[in-house]
Amino acid sequence: MSENQKVIEIEVLRYHPEKDNEPYQQVFEVPFTDDMSVLQGVQYIKDYLDGSLSFRWSCRMAICGSCGMMINGIPSLSCQTFLRDYYPARVRVEALAHFPIERDLVIGLEGFIEKLESIQPYIIPKEARTLAQGEYLQTPEQLGAYEQFSSCINCLLCYAACPQFGLNPSFIGPAATALLHRYNVDSRDGGKAERMELINSEQGVFNCTAVGYCSEVCPKGVDPANAVNQNKTNSAADYFLRFLAPKGGAK
């Protein structure tokens, strides 16, 4: 470590459920260089200061969606957030808001995984196809209808940003709704009626109060708020018109 090495304070939310009654803050002094991300900062802590610190990470380049954390209270991917932007002030790192903490910065994902399964995030073909029929063809316009919603990496920043998910964890939430929408508007898919049951339900889109913060924090340029609000219109149309033109999704 050279004489003029810069040192930043990183305040980390700690919680080991087997010994801590409640989460607490711990401050570490971390030497850093201008090219270091917050993720590299917490990796430094684990490697040199406290090996018991737990957090998820993998790709280091905003593709895997593992390293989401609250950084100074804002849901962020720690791999693309840089320590230099906070220095000389202290940077505060906490587990993603609105989720149960498993250990330190690691959150429990069960609730979200259940939601992800429930939206059937795969193409449900309209009719069975044989290999001999060849591949599906799509126009650029048909691709454009769903493309942006397919960029989701399940990092859950949008859930940490959503005050309504915070108030009611049974709300299907931004990412799952965006992905649901991605399949519903895909020209190859025939599963819309089944998925609309979820959209129309009490866990569905009407929990949203159009805050829009989900789309703001998304690191992949997805606009989940748009998917949610398009489906409010779809759901309301289905609610009032289902007796005139029943096409599934109604109970």
Add this chain to the structure above:
Amino acid sequence: MKPGLKRSNAPIFWALFGAGGMLSALLGPMLVFITGLAIPLGILLPADTMSYPKMLAFAQNFIGKSFILAIIALFLWHAAHRIFHSLHDIGIHAGTGAKLLCYGLAMLGTVLAAYALLVIGF
């Protein structure tokens, strides 16, 4: 698909909220200007624009009635929905009670307005 999904009845309230929001955004400022500024201060509009005979005639006309009912009822439903959700946002989860109070007042206002518009005659 998860069993036991219950269809939400939110579209009814959301539609009334949306209609009221649209109407209040388009007409609200103009109505505030006419009834709150232009008429009392006597600017831009003829002095007797909102005189009793004119307003009575307006309220007795079918189109006038519809306009008054839409303004009062939809503004109320919009406000009720907004207040109900704001209560939830600030941590008051009063549930059915708050729902009944908010939407009940909007319903009461709607019924009273409709009743008044009917008894005022055609």
